[in-house]
Amino acid sequence: MRAPYSWLAEHARLSATPAGLADAFTDAGLQVEKMDDPAAQITGLVVVGKVLSAEFEPQKNGKTISWCRVDTGEHNPPGETSRGVVCGAPNVVAGAFVPVVLPGAVLPGGFVIASRKTYGHLSDGMICAEDELGLGEDHNGIIILPDDPAPTPGEDALALLGAREVVYEIDVTPVEGYCLSIRGLAREAAQITGGEFVDPYAAPVPPAVAAGYPVELESADCPLFVALTVTGVDPARPTPRWLADRLRAMGMRSVSLAVDITNYVMLESGQPLHAYDQTTLRGPIRVRKAHAGERIVTLDHVDRALSEEDLLITDDSGPIGLAGVMGGLTTELTTATTEILLEAAWFTPTVIGRTYRRHHLPSEASRRFERGVDSGVAYAAARRAAELLRDLAGGVIAEAVTVAGAPRELPGLTGFDPGLAGRILGAAVADGQVAAILRASGVTVVETADTLTLTPPTWRGDLRDPYDYIEEVGRKLGFRSIRPRLPVAPAGRGYSRAQIARRAVLDAVTGAGFTEVIPLPFVGTDDLDRLDLAADDPRRSLVRLANPLSEAQPYLRTTLLPGLFASVNRNTSRSLEDLALVECGSVFRGRDLGPAIMPDVSRRPSEEEIAHLFGELPGQPRHLAGVVTGDWLAKNGSAAQEPATWRHAVFLAEVAAGAVGATLVRRRAAVAPWHPGRCAELGVVVEGEFRTLGWAGELHPRVVDAWGLPARTCAVECDLDALIAAAPAVGQITALSKYPATKQDVALVVDVAVPAAAVEAALTAGAGELLESVALFDVSTGAQGPEGQKSLAYGLVFRSAGRTLKESEASAVRDRAVAEAARATGAVLRS
Amino acid sequence: MSDLPDEATLAAMVEAAGRAFAQATTLDDLRAAKQAHAGEHSPVALANRRIGDLPREERKTAGQAIGAARAAINQAYAEREAAVAVADLDARLVAEAVDVTLPVTLRPTGALHPVTALTYRMCDVFVAMGWEIAEGPEAEAEWLNFDALNFTPDHPARFLSDTLFLDPAAGHRILRTHTSPVQMRSLLTRELPVYVVAPGKVYRADEYDATHLPVFHQLEGLAVDKGLGMADLKGTLDHLARAMFGAETETRLRPHYFPFTEPSAEMDIRCFVCHGESVGNPARPCRTCKSEGWIEWGGCGVVNPRVLTAAGIDTDVYSGFAFGLGVDRTVMFRNNAADLRDFVEGDARFSRQLVGVAR
Known part of the structure; x- marks a missing residue:
């Protein structure tokens, strides 16, 4: 909402400066987003000049200048009738009125204007463009001032341009509809700065009367309709400058005098008005909902199909207006209109909101109706517009008025405890201050023993609950008076186990070398196709958005990989080729769900309802995923290069598992989008059963191609929630043996297809409890060994809890381990 | 027996040994010199061996003289050996010098995303006060996101132009537009009093540009207890602001409107860079607060x-306060990030700029 200071000051006696009022507004919740005060940036004189002559003079440098004689009235040099000014703009012409900056003035940016010799003339001032005065961005030419009515040479051009006006741009919240008017803002301005407000719209709505144009209200969504006729209007009268200037300051353009008057009164009172050419009306006005199939051609010449929810103004000819949104074409004011019917009505806010959205017709009027108009101002507003039509357009106000319906009654509040205000606001609020503030806000306050009975004024539909009144008191006191106090929470339990675990995982994997990214979580089916996912892959159980940001990615992700791959491509396109990226985030699993419930909010939902609200949602497990490509470690002068391989993808999962204390088990798998020979299924063993958590490995070459990833890019993805759930709750500490260990190495030859993990498991099982650890230290295939076989070398460490093991005892255990490996995997001890 | 060296000869032996030791510059040379002057066949050893040949009454004197000479030689050796060892070690240390400015990258440089790191820090502040961390899903019931929080059925935030709905929209499920549904989840599941913060991802049908993201992060706070009000809210926000931006940080509350709070306020913090000195002072503009002196938080x-x-x-017994702030936006003004798109595009350089406690 824009608001010129001068207009506010017309209705409120203000002692605050414009800047002081701006601060006060902001402190009271009417945030001043901007304060336009262009003239404050200019010192010296900018006056109206009439161009008497303008001669184009081409210059050697290729430019063309105009040598102008300009009449600046009383500011002409002594004894002369004009001053000479050199102007570079192409649009300067003789006869035009232009702003002339006189020597000595300083323009925004510290630009000093002086008389100076240029292009062979003495240029005695400057004719300026919009941007030079700080009034806009335009530098295409000089400002040509309006000449109807003609301004006087020498008068203040800044005033003429509206630049002397301080105009606030105020962010009005949805419940402050009454502040979408000069009247409402002036009332607030007076109250918060200690000024005095005189309501220009104090006249109440008279009791219902049908003396004027007949009006019938057939919908509860229009409880009040005031109709006032003005005859004898002269349609040729121009809009006076003061009125056009005000409209322009408010961001509206001048249309015609009658329309300008209705807009002016709307801006001032907050009551949107509609003006009909009364001679075009056929029979009584009826306000009703639209019938099925009905249509209307609105003022913008659009033929609109109406919904049965649309509220209409109709007459015997059918719809003549979309109530509160836009008038119809058939009853529009024309250049011949002399008989005007003014409408000032109140409509249900939500009905107007839905209609203007349905028809995409936001307007100054519909915006006000949607926020709630003061139903008590309808008559005064219609009357004020009629008076302006009388005073400015020669109209005659009809004696007979129609008031259909009545202003709505706003519910009051009894038993309000004024002490609650101070307690909730945390500020010292003196006795009587609550009642005084509320009265100044227009509330009717009846004081009883220790409570107040409150009735809001007609413009304050937002005051309903006790806390609404407390907020009103708080806004008017200002929140600066709050005395802060740090509340003491009961002893907390700290982070939950899962929260600690997730943080430990992210700290560990980023500490291990991965960089966390948080890409957007939307995908398209094309993304899943490029992952090579089969038609029945669970990652194709998608959740679709009803209104996606992009039709190319209308689903929520079921896997973190597409976002990571897109991140890789972003990096490689910026020449960052060695990457280890990780993301931890939710994925979404589509389920068959009926509509979610919407319980009554006046009570706590039942336990069944709560279970439904919480449970009937898409599955949303948190995943951990990573991608590695290029070099894990680039050559760096002192260390060898280490290309990123499937091992680094697995490493991410291992680090995560280590961070939560889980033991990860791996087995070979062939799952998209991984390379079927280089894909590890990751899992945990719970009660003897392998439970899959995810996969890691090198990506399938087809997937690498489809995404345009660097060759041999590797990736990992696992269910982090499941990993954390699988970790032991509490770790165990066993007694440490104080006896020395005995170390023995074995080399076993097995078929190349035998997984190392199987050999290790067999060695462990065969050795029994004396085996402290087993570590694979060498794997060799080919040259030295037989075809199709590989040699695995293990270091075994044996230790007893109660004594020093003899070498022979250790050897016996080793032999049992080897025997079990032979039995389980066909391993042969290498001689 | 004139065969045994006299005192002068012994002194010459000691001196010769000392000279030889001094000339040796390596441990090998020194050991050779020791062999020559104190070894089995050295003059002093030979002399020592012949003491037994002396008459009994002379043995003691001669033995003492020779013993003293041998001790002097051995001491000279020990001293020289220590000196040579030091010189040897010094030489080795010089030879073994490395270029300590060579890179020492043993693993890639990883980093938390700045949003994650900042979320952790803020959560730590609240956990230290006994608050707990509450959580909720991103795909949420519309009722929890709106109705339960006093949004009217026609509230503009529910429009398809503002909120991302799961298909079909009539199913009343949305991508949460704020972390506030966690307020209702906490109130429905926790015992009173409740003191929780809820960090997380939120969604809006918003533009994607340098200052807007359709997906961003918030930190929600909720306290419900007996007798809570604006004073407690202000005290809590002051505490958070000081923990994040320094002990001198001021906060300011400006009245505003939200459906789920009443009274409602916007919270600003005093610019922690210019402390308000850039206001009306074009000579000292402030990038962080855009010379407004306050930053909307x-x-x-x-x-x-x-x-x-x-x-x-x-509600006759309990009251509470709530707040919500944007984590991404906080990173923007706190760490001078210029473009929100960098937060989601995954450029590895973005996260890696903030490390350790300097996050």
Whole structure:
């Protein structure tokens, strides 16, 4: 909402400066987003000049200048009738009125204007463009001032341009509809700065009367309709400058005098008005909902199909207006209109909101109706517009008025405890201050023993609950008076186990070398196709958005990989080729769900309802995923290069598992989008059963191609929630043996297809409890060994809890381990 | 027996040994010199061996003289050996010098995303006060996101132009537009009093540009207890602001409107870079607060009793306060990030700029 200071000051006696009022507004919740005060940036004189002559003079440098004689009235040099000014703009012409900056003035940016010799003339001032005065961005030419009515040479051009006006741009919240008017803002301005407000719209709505144009209200969504006729209007009268200037300051353009008057009164009172050419009306006005199939051609010449929810103004000819949104074409004011019917009505806010959205017709009027108009101002507003039509357009106000319906009654509040205000606001609020503030806000306050009975004024539909009144008191006191106090929470339990675990995982994997990214979580089916996912892959159980940001990615992700791959491509396109990226985030699993419930909010939902609200949602497990490509470690002068391989993808999962204390088990798998020979299924063993958590490995070459990833890019993805759930709750500490260990190495030859993990498991099982650890230290295939076989070398460490093991005892255990490996995997001890 | 060296000869032997030791510059040379002057065949050893040949009454004197000479030689050796060892070690240390400015990258440089790191820090501040961390899903019931929080059925935030709905929209499920549904989840599941913060991802049908993201992060706070009000809200926000931006940080509350708080306020913090000195001072513009002196940090207020009613809480006994602030936006002004798109595009350089406690 824009608001010129001068207009506010017309209705409120203000002692605050414009800047002081701006601060006060902001402190009271009417945030001043901007304060336009262009003239404050200019010192010296900018006056109206009439161009008497303008001669184009081409210059050697290729430019063309105009040598102008300009009449600046009383500011002409002594004894002369004009001053000479050199102007570079192409649009300067003789006869035009232009702003002339006189020597000595300083323009925004510290630009000093002086008389100076240029292009062979003495240029005695400057004719300026919009941007030079700080009034806009335009530098295409000089400002040509309006000449109807003609301004006087020498008068203040800044005033003429509206630049002397301080105009606030105020962010009005949805419940402050009454502040979408000069009247409402002036009332607030007076109250918060200690000024005095005189309501220009104090006249109440008279009791219902049908003396004027007949009006019938057939919908509860229009409880009040005031109709006032003005005859004898002269349609040729121009809009006076003061009125056009005000409209322009408010961001509206001048249309015609009658329309300008209705807009002016709307801006001032907050009551949107509609003006009909009364001679075009056929029979009584009826306000009703639209019938099925009905249509209307609105003022913008659009033929609109109406919904049965649309509220209409109709007459015997059918719809003549979309109530509160836009008038119809058939009853529009024309250049011949002399008989005007003014409408000032109140409509249900939500009905107007839905209609203007349905028809995409936001307007100054519909915006006000949607926020709630003061139903008590309808008559005064219609009357004020009629008076302006009388005073400015020669109209005659009809004696007979129609008031259909009545202003709505706003519910009051009894038993309000004024002490609650101070307690909730945390500020010292003196006795009587609550009642005084509320009265100044227009509330009717009846004081009883220790409570107040409150009735809001007609413009304050937002005051309903006790806390609404407390907020009103708080806004008017200002929140600066709050005395802060740090509340003491009961002893907390700290982070939950899962929260600690997730943080430990992210700290560990980023500490291990991965960089966390948080890409957007939307995908398209094309993304899943490029992952090579089969038609029945669970990652194709998608959740679709009803209104996606992009039709190319209308689903929520079921896997973190597409976002990571897109991140890789972003990096490689910026020449960052060695990457280890990780993301931890939710994925979404589509389920068959009926509509979610919407319980009554006046009570706590039942336990069944709560279970439904919480449970009937898409599955949303948190995943951990990573991608590695290029070099894990680039050559760096002192260390060898280490290309990123499937091992680094697995490493991410291992680090995560280590961070939560889980033991990860791996087995070979062939799952998209991984390379079927280089894909590890990751899992945990719970009660003897392998439970899959995810996969890691090198990506399938087809997937690498489809995404345009660097060759041999590797990736990992696992269910982090499941990993954390699988970790032991509490770790165990066993007694440490104080006896020395005995170390023995074995080399076993097995078929190349035998997984190392199987050999290790067999060695462990065969050795029994004396085996402290087993570590694979060498794997060799080919040259030295037989075809199709590989040699695995293990270091075994044996230790007893109660004594020093003899070498022979250790050897016996080793032999049992080897025997079990032979039995389980066909391993042969290498001689 | 004139065969045994006299005192002068012994002194010459000691001196010769000392000279030889001094000339040796390596441990090998020194050992050779020792062999020559104190070894089995050295003059002093030979002399020592012949003491037994002397008459008994002379043995003691001669033995003492020779013993003293041998001790002197051995001491000279020990001293020289220590010196040579030091010189040897010094030489080795010089030879073994490395270029300590060579890179020492043993693993890639990883980093938390700045949003994650900042979320952790803020959560730590609250956990230290006894608050707990509450959580909720991103795909959420519309009722929890809107109705329970006193949004009217026609509230513009519910429009398809503002909120991302799961298909079909009539299914009343949305991508949460704020972390506030966690307020209602907490009130429905936790014992009173409740003191929780809820960090997380939120969604809006918003533009994607340098200052807007359709997916961003918030930190929500909710306290419901007996006798809470704006004073407690302000005290809590002051504490958070000081923990994040320094002990001198001021906060300011400006009245505003949110459906789920009443009274509602916008929270600003005093610019921690210019401390307001850039206001009206074109010579000293401030990039962080755009020379406004204050930085908008979030929304807050006293919990609207209608919200407590929807959770079945007795509003005559309990009251509360709530606040929400944007984590990404906080990173923007706190760490000078210029473009929100960098937060989601995954450029590894973005996260790696902030490390350790300097996050």
